[in-house]
Structure formats: structure tokens, C-alpha cells
Amino acid sequence: MVIQITDLTKAFGKTTVIQKTSLSIEKGEIFGMLGPSGAGKTTLVKMIAGIEKPSSGEMVIFDQKMPSAEPIQKIGYMAQTDGLYHDLTGEENLSFFSAMYHLKGKKRQERISHVLSLVNLTEHKRKLVRNYSGGMMRRLSLAVALLHEPDLIVLDEPTVGIDPVLRQSIWEELYKLKEMGMTILVTTHVMDEAEKCDRLAMMREGSIIAVGSPAELKKETETETIEQAFLHYGGGVQHAH
Numbered sequence: 001m002v003i004q005i006t007d008l009t010k011a012f013g014k015t016t017v018i019q020k021t022s023l024s025i026e027k028g029e030i031f032g033m034l035g036p037s038g039a040g041k042t043t044l045v046k047m048i049a050g051i052e053k054p055s056s057g058e059m060v061i062f063d064q065k066m067p068s069a070e071p072i073q074k075i076g077y078m079a080q081t082d083g084l085y086h087d088l089t090g091e092e093n094l095s096f097f098s099a100m101y102h103l104k105g106k107k108r109q110e111r112i113s114h115v116l117s118l119v120n121l122t123e124h125k126r127k128l129v130r131n132y133s134g135g136m137m138r139r140l141s142l143a144v145a146l147l148h149e150p151d152l153i154v155l156d157e158p159t160v161g162i163d164p165v166l167r168q169s170i171w172e173e174l175y176k177l178k179e180m181g182m183t184i185l186v187t188t189h190v191m192d193e194a195e196k197c198d199r200l201a202m203m204r205e206g207s208i209i210a211v212g213s214p215a216e217l218k219k220e221t222e223t224e225t226i227e228q229a230f231l232h233y234g235g236g237v238q239h240a241h
């Protein structure tokens with residue numbers, strides 16, 4: 001098991017945004033967190049990525065009880081808003097973040113070339129990021145999250161605001177990473193993306209209301225689409241933009 005969460009809660013002041021939540025995620029899964037805006041997806045994945053501290057409950061990642069420094073080094077996190085430097089080139093951004101991960105010399109060069117090719121940005125590496133398209137910026141953010149060879153990658157709405165063709169290319173990257181043995185946790189409120197996950201947690205108002213493969217969730221609710229299944233469980237709906 002890569003992630004094991006038991007009775008986790010999160011409150012900001014008096015408002016509880018994650019109700020007692022338990023969840024297990026296995027190695028090599030593409031696990032999706034689906035839910036309407038404000039359901040708590042970002043808060044939950046931020047706790048897993050070690051960015052937000054739980055209010056109560058237990059979290060074990062790579063067999064280590066959190067908080068702990070060791071599992072954090074095995075996690076790559078891609079936030080909703082990118083942390084890229086727009087006045088630097090793609091390659092310079094990767095160099096900057098490599099230094100943060102303490103990657104040096106030949107290893108640094110190798111990792112930068114590898115992640116650039118993984119996200120198909122090699123031929124654009126010398127362009128300033130401010131001249132990148134939205135999709136290229138998302139792909140560069142993904143490359144940054146992959147630099148230090150994480151075993152778990154946490155992606156918060158990696159394809160938001162991206163056209164269907166580029167969305168498809170990001171999903172192809174994710175499948176490649178899964179093949180390489182990586183565990184992938186991804187948030188989305190786009191139904192057709194949810195279909196692409198091995199398993200899904202449907203979230204609503206700070207709670208997980210159902211967990212299963214897309215096929216299981218549809219079978220259980222006797223529905224034909226994830227959107228209908230979500231409605232069946234009492235979730236809200238948002239359409240792809």
C-alpha cells in the first residue's frame with residue numbers, strides 16, 4: 001500500500017472541510033479524486049503531499065507514519081496554479097528546481113533531458129515560459145514534479161483549462177508513468193477524465209461518498225456514465241469546460 005489514511009480530518013478555524021476520511025491507495029494505481037468545486041479535493045491531496053497538516057487522524061505513506069521527511073522525498077506535487085518562472089526558459093526552470101532537489105552535475109543534466117522528453121518539450125526547452133501555451137506550461141509543471149524521480153505523484157487538476165488534444169497528451173504521459181511503476185493521484189471535476197482512472201473516490205462536502213473502479217461505480221448504481229453514478233450517490237455535477 002502506498003497511501004493509507006485513517007479517520008483523517010481537516011478544519012480551518014471552526015469550519016471542517018474534510019470530515020473523518022479513510023482511504024487506501026495501492027502501488028501503480030491511477031487514483032482519481034472527483035467532486036464539485038469546494039468538495040475538499042485540493043485540501044485532501046495537499047495533506048497527502050505534505051503541504052497541509054491534518055487536524056486529526058492518521059496517515060501512512062510508503063509505510064511511514066506522517067509527518068516524516070523520508071516519504072515526502074518520494075512525492076512529486078503539481079499544484080493547481082503553476083510555480084514556474086515565466087521569464088526563464090523551460091530548461092532554466094528545470095535547472096532551478098533541480099537545485100532545490102539537490103540534483104547536481106551529470107545526474108541533473110540526465111534528469112532534465114529525461115523529463116523534457118517525457119512531456120514532449122525537448123524542442124521548446126530554449127523558449128521563455130511566458131511564450132509557452134497553457135498546455136505547455138502544464139506539461140512543464142508536470143516535468144518539474146517528476147524531476148526527483150518520485151514514486152508517487154500528486155496532481156491537482158493537471159488538465160484544467162487545457163483543450164481536449166493536449167488533455168489527451170497529458171493522460172498519455174500519466175499512463176507512461178504508471179507503466180514505469182509510479183502511483184498517481186489526480187484530482188478532477190471532469191467526468192471523462194474520471195473514466196480514465198483505475199479507481200475513483202467521489203467527494204462531496206468534505207466526505208468520500210463512494211470508492212471504486214469506474215466500472216464498479218456504474219454497476220453498483222446501475223448507471224451508464226460516471227456522471228450518473230455521481231448523481232446517484234448524491235453528488236453535484238460540473239461539465240467539462
Ligand SMILES: Nc1ncnc2c1ncn2[C@@H]1O[C@H](COP(=O)(O)OP(=O)(O)OP(=O)(O)O)[C@@H](O)[C@H]1O
Pocket residue numbers: 012017035036037038039040041042043044189
Ligand atoms: N486555507 C484555507 N482557509 C480556509 N478555508 C479553506 C482554505 N483552503 C480551503 N478552504 C475551504 O475548504 C473547502 C474545500 O476546498 P478545496 O480547495 O479543498 O476544494 P476542491 O474540491 O479542491 O475545489 P476546486 O475543485 O475548486 O479546487 C472550501 O470550502 C474552501 O473554501
